Amino acid sequence: MVSMLRSDPMTLCDIYLQPEAAFEVLAQLGEMGCVQFIDLNAELQLFQRSYVTEVCRCAEMERKLRYLKKEMVREDIKITPVIDEPKAMHPRDMAMHENLFDKWERDIAELSDNQVDLLKNFMELSEMSYVLSTIGPLLGDAEGNEYMMGKGGSIPATDRLRGGQLEIITGVVNRSRCFPFEMMLWRVSRGNICYKNANKDKILHDPQTGQEIRKVAFLAICQGDSLSAMMHKICNGFRCNLYPCPSDYDERMDLSIDVETRLLDLEQILSTTKLHICRALCVIAKQWTMWAIQVKKSKAIYHAMNRFNFDITKKCLIGQCWVPDYDLRAVQESLDKTSIEVGSNVPSFLSRIETSSIPPTYHRTNKFTNGFQALINAYGTSTYRELNPGLYTIITFPFLFSLMFGDLGHGTIVMLFGIWMIKNEREFLRQKSDNEIWNIFFGGRYVITLLGIFSMYAGFVYNDIFSKSMSLQWWQFHPAFSPELHKSEDVMTKELFDIHPLVGRGYKFGIHPIWTMASNKIMYENSLKMKLSIIIGIGHMIFGILLSFANHFHFKHYYAIFLECIPEVLFLCCLFLWLVFLIYFKWFMYGPDQVGVRSVGCAPQILILFIDMVLMSETKPVGDDCDAYMFPNQRLIQMSLLLIGVLCIPVLLFGTPVYKYIYYEKKRKQTMKLVTRFRKYRTADRQLKGEEQVPDVDQEIEKTTVSFGDLMIHQGVHTIEFVLSTVSHTASYLRLWALSLAHAELSEMLWHMVFAKLALRDFSAIGGIKIFLVFAIWAVFTMVILVVMEGLSAFLHTLRLHWVEFMSKFYVGGGWLFTPFSFKGLLENADDKSEGVCKKRGGKEV
Numbered sequence: 033m034v035s036m037l038r039s040d041p042m043t044l045c046d047i048y049l050q051p052e053a054a055f056e057v058l059a060q061l062g063e064m065g066c067v068q069f070i071d072l073n074a075e076l077q078l079f080q081r082s083y084v085t086e087v088c089r090c091a092e093m094e095r096k097l098r099y100l101k102k103e104m105v106r107e108d109i110k111i112t113p114v115i116d117e118p119k120a121m122h123p124r125d126m127a128m129h130e131n132l133f134d135k136w137e138r139d140i141a142e143l144s145d146n147q148v149d150l151l152k153n154f155m156e157l158s159e160m161s162y163v164l165s166t167i168g169p170l171l172g173d174a175e176g177n178e179y180m181m182g183k184g185g186s187i188p189a190t191d192r193l194r195g196g197q198l199e200i201i202t203g204v205v206n207r208s209r210c211f212p213f214e215m216m217l218w219r220v221s222r223g224n225i226c227y228k229n230a231n232k233d234k235i236l237h238d239p240q241t242g243q244e245i246r247k248v249a250f251l252a253i254c255q256g257d258s259l260s261a262m263m264h265k266i267c268n269g270f271r272c273n274l275y276p277c278p279s280d281y282d283e284r285m286d287l288s289i290d291v292e293t294r295l296l297d298l299e300q301i302l303s304t305t306k307l308h309i310c311r312a313l314c315v316i317a318k319q320w321t322m323w324a325i326q327v328k329k330s331k332a333i334y335h336a337m338n339r340f341n342f343d344i345t346k347k348c349l350i351g352q353c354w355v356p357d358y359d360l361r362a363v364q365e366s367l368d369k370t371s372i373e374v375g376s377n378v379p380s381f382l383s384r385i386e387t388s389s390i391p392p393t394y395h396r397t398n399k400f401t402n403g404f405q406a407l408i409n410a411y412g413t414s415t416y417r418e419l420n421p422g423l424y425t426i427i428t429f430p431f432l433f434s435l436m437f438g439d440l441g442h443g444t445i446v447m448l449f450g451i452w453m454i455k456n457e458r459e460f461l462r463q464k465s466d467n468e469i470w471n472i473f474f475g476g477r478y479v480i481t482l483l484g485i486f487s488m489y490a491g492f493v494y495n496d497i498f499s500k501s502m503s504l505q506w507w508q509f510h511p512a513f514s515p516e517l518h519k520s521e522d523v524m525t526k527e528l529f530d531i532h533p534l535v536g537r538g539y540k541f542g543i544h545p546i547w548t549m550a551s552n553k554i555m556y557e558n559s560l561k562m563k564l565s566i567i568i569g570i571g572h573m574i575f576g577i578l579l580s581f582a583n584h585f586h587f588k589h590y591y592a593i594f595l596e597c598i599p600e601v602l603f604l605c606c607l608f609l610w611l612v613f614l615i616y617f618k619w620f621m622y623g624p625d626q627v628g629v630r631s632v633g634c635a636p637q638i639l640i641l642f643i644d645m646v647l648m649s650e651t652k653p654v655g656d657d658c659d660a661y662m663f664p665n666q667r668l669i670q671m672s673l674l675l676i677g678v679l680c681i682p683v684l685l686f687g688t689p690v691y692k693y694i695y696y697e698k699k700r701k702q703t704m705k706l707v708t709r710f711r712k713y714r715t716a717d718r719q720l721k722g723e724e725q726v727p728d729v730d731q732e733i734e735k736t737t738v739s740f741g742d743l744m745i746h747q748g749v750h751t752i753e754f755v756l757s758t759v760s761h762t763a764s765y766l767r768l769w770a771l772s773l774a775h776a777e778l779s780e781m782l783w784h785m786v787f788a789k790l791a792l793r794d795f796s797a798i799g800g801i802k803i804f805l806v807f808a809i810w811a812v813f814t815m816v817i818l819v820v821m822e823g824l825s826a827f828l829h830t831l832r833l834h835w836v837e838f839m840s841k842f843y844v845g846g847g848w849l850f851t852p853f854s855f856k857g858l859l860e861n862a863d864d865k866s867e868g869v870c871k872k873r874g875g876k877e878v
Contacts, residue, residue: 035396036405036423038586039414040356042391042850046383047367049340049349053374058333058853059120060366065854066359068392070352071339081338088870089126090331096133097324100316103140106242107306109313113462114321120329120855129323136316143309150305151239154298157291158236159204159247160275164288166230166249167202171279199260200253203267203274207233207246213270217252220262226253251277328858336853348378354392354850355382391416394850399457403479404429411835412845419583421839428572429479430486432833435568436771436826437483439779440491441498442819447484453477483827493542494772498814499779501545557776561769563615569765569837570608573758576841577601583842591695595687599680600754600841606677607646608762610670614638617662634658645670684751689743700736761837767829775822782818786810 047067049057061067078084104111121129205213210229217225230249238245250272254263267274278284340351355363364382371379393414397405405422407429414420437443453460454477465471473480495501528551539545543560547553577600584592615638622635634655641661644651648671653660661667791799791806839845 035394036401036420038417038420039393039395039847039850040358042354042394042416043357043360044385044387044389044391045353045355045360046385047351047353047380048383049351049380050371050376050378051342051347051349053371053376053380054337054340054349055120055123055333056374057367057370057380058336059329060370061363062120062329062332062336062853062855064359064362064366065852065856066356067363068354068850068852069336069339070354072341072351073339078338082342083334083337086123086126086334087331087338089130090327090334091870093130093133093327094324094331096137097320097327099137100133100140100313100320103144103309104313104317104320107310107313109310109317111320112318114325117855118322118326120333121326123330126330129327133323136312140309140312140316143305143312147302147305147309148239150298150302151237154295154302155236155239156273157295157298159234159249159273161288161291161295162230162234162247163202163204163249163275163277164284164291166232167251167277168284168288170228170251171200171277171284198253198255199257199263200251200277200279201260201263201267201274202249202251202277203272204234204247204249205270205272207248209270210248210250213250213266213272216266216270217263220266221254221259224254224259225263227251325858329855332853332855332858352385356394356850390847392850393418393847395420395422397422400478401426403476406475407479407831407834408839409849411839412843413847413849415844415847417586418844418847419579419586419842421834421843424575424579425834426482428838429830429834430482432568432572432768433483433826433830434486434490435565435768436829437487437775437823438490438494438772439496439498439775439818440488442779442814442823443484443487443489443491445484445815445819446487446823447481450477450479450481450484454481483823494776495543495545495547496776496779499776499783501543501548503545504541554773554777558769558773561772562766565765565768566762567612567615568768569762569833570604570612572765572833572838573761573841574601574604574609576838577604580842591691592688595683595691599683599687603677603680603684603755604758606673606680608758610645610673611638611642614641614662621662629657629659636660636662641670645674648674681751681755684754685748686744689740689747692743693738693740696736696738703736757840764837765833767833771822771826771829775818775826778822779814779818782810782813786813 073081081087101111214227214229217227228251233246233248236245236247237243252263254260264274276287278287337349340349342348343350360382367380367382393416395405395414401422404425405420407425408414408420408422434443437446453474457474457477460474465474491497543557547556550556577597580600581593581597584590584597618635618638622630622632624632626632628634634653634657636651636654636658641651650667651660787806787810791803794802
């Protein structure tokens with residue numbers, strides 16, 4: 033939790049590795065995942081790095097593994113997952129694995145090529161058999177079969193009759209090109225052609241892709257050599273496969289038997305070939321995951337080694353890295369242990385260095401806090417050691433969400449969905465999914481669970497469960513329903529009657545269920561939820577400003593505490609916290625038990641009071657016998673608060689620029705005085721040495737030279753934004769009221785207009801069946817509209833309230849994320865930039 037409050041302290045270190053131990057050291061650091069290396073060779077291209085050859089070798093092995101995986105997927109062979117994650121592939125084992133992968137690739141490629149050739153022959157024989165069985169009967173036989181395209185007579189038993197006589201062409205064409213093919217033949221021949229398709233098409237499989245292909249056999253008869261040549265060209269253009277089909281019945285039967293025999297032989301050969309391929313791929317599938325992880329890790333290690341410089345004189349690899357202070361000792365122990373195991377003469381070690389660079393931001397999270405921290409990182413990474421909003425978001429985010437999604441039934445559904453994902457998280461983690469929407473929901477499973485729990489609490493407060501109310505005091509619905517207060521005939525005859533709020537004991541928790549039947553329910557909930565949204569919103573914003581005080585104190589910006597933080601708090605409290613005070617004062621001081629000026633009818637309108645306060649005008653009473661203000665001297669107090677709030681604006685506007693300008697001017701004069709002193713009292717030969725003792729003089733002078741106009745512009749924008757945002761942000765929190773009211777009304781309308789009207793009010797014999805059917809429709813609408821759509825809407829509005837209204841008060845978010853060298857999640861990584869370099873070097877795709 034301490035790291036969630038502020039980011040981990042980071043240290044910049046020089047790391048010295050011996051070449052013989054570098055691979056093992058980086059492999060261990062990759063398993064730990066707590067060191068971020070800085071690229072010391074950023075000016076070099078990838079092909080100029082020292083270990084680009086090793087990287088390309090790993091990339092080539094990855095290509096072979098991807099090829100083997102593609103073949104396993106095509107043959108529907110399941111890859112066996114690993115239980116214990118293997119270590120990185122050692123350099124001495126790389127040649128052995130390269131030979132092994134090359135052997136498997138050649139064997140599988142040879143078997144696949146043979147299978148493709150066999151499948152091509154099988155498809156050709158299948159097409160020929162299809163042509164013989166469908167087109168053959170149309171050609172007739174030597175005995176005079178009257179089957180020629182619906183005409184009598186027969187065709188001589190020759191495929192081609194020379195001397196300008198008939199030309200018979202048979203073959204198959206794709207089903208999608210069948211009609212264009214027929215039209216093209218008809219137009220080219222000008223109708224001098226006899227064309228007929230088979231009644232049934234044939235489903236075949238592409239030898240390369242395995243996809244289904246629908247083909248249909250055709251018969252085309254024309255006359256003349258020129259027309260025959262044109263028909264053959266058209267067949268070639270439409271990629272038709274032509275097959276001979278003898279017109280003689282005996283020849284056709286002999287050819288059919290021969291084709292069927294060859295098909296049976298090919299089927300046996302294909303079955304044997306497929307068996308050999310599956311056996312080989314099953315052997316590969318058992319170790320494929322382990323090989324892929326080993327190659328990925330080795331490739332990542334060589335990428336990290338390319339970030340180092342090789343010192344020829346010291347014969348070691350020198351690099352720089354960011355390490356969290358908490359992990360410094362563990363990293364050094366890992367370096368010592370690995371050096372001893374390798375047997376290196378010189379141990380590897382870390383050396384801390386001082387730097388003025390801003391360190392990366394690192395928040396230690398677990399599976400519970402990771403989802404909330406991801407919401408903050410989506411807005412911006414925290415500045416180093418800045419107060420992290422993620423810790424407070426764990427409570428404030430579900431709470432604000434529940435105010436807009438307050439329903440006990442809907443909250444229960446959301447909570448059960450989150451609990452289901454948490455219960456099966458180990459199984460879901462093993463089954464890695466490529467569905468981005470599912471990954472988002474699963475990554476926020478703990479967030480969703482808390483959203484459901486808080487929504488259930490808000491549902492209790494609102495007394496709302498699927499738009500229906502409930503009574504925790506089940507023994508008495510309301511004490512006003514007593515014989516002493518209402519006569520039975522009044523209850524039976526009157527449609528509406530008033531219930532006095534002071535009768536009996538009040539409801540113990542939340543909104544009283546009697547409001548469900550009240551005619552002024554919407555007015556009561558409208559007033560209550562609007563005031564609650566104002567109270568919670570102002571409290572949330574004041575909390576954000578107070579957090580800025582902690583940031584200023586931590587970074588020792590003490591001037592900002594007095595010139596920015598305190599004026600902002602005073603401005604917000606003098607205006608809007610006073611509005612909250614008036615709301616509570618009216619609740620406690622005005623009621624039905626009061627008489628005179630404290631009665632309900634004399635209660636002044638708070639909005640009118642607040643507007644008159646800002647406009648500095650006098651408020652008029654609501655009645656003749658009523659007071660305009662709630663207590664004596666209220667107008668004087670309001671004018672005083674308004675004056676204090678107005679005086680805070682010039683402090684915000686001019687305070688920080690004046691202070692910074694004086695501070696930087698004083699510091700610049702001190703720097704110039706220091707340089708002048710060195711030049712005045714040093715001799716010529718020692719002057720250069722003296723100036724060298726002044727660190728970065730020009731840079732320091734440039735840093736302390738600021739423009740007062742720039743400071744005023746920056747602070748002016750900040751002041752105007754803050755003053756205007758106090759009004760707009762307060763109004764923005766009214767979305768808590770609006771969405772809550774809309775959710776409740778939509779839920780109530782769905783109940784009454786769908787479930788109650790279509791099913792519950794039917795007392796006939798089929799009423800039970802209608803309840804069953806309409807309940808299914810109501811449940812679907814509830815899930816889709818009220819739970820999913822309304823839930824996403826409330827989630828987005830809650831996200832906006834945190835990013836804009838809350839975090840803008842104290843959060844800068846100008847840091848950069850700590851991305852350590854880690855093996856975690858390597859299999860999900862995207863393509864590597866080195867592969868383009870390896871293509872150029874190797875001359876082939878990897």
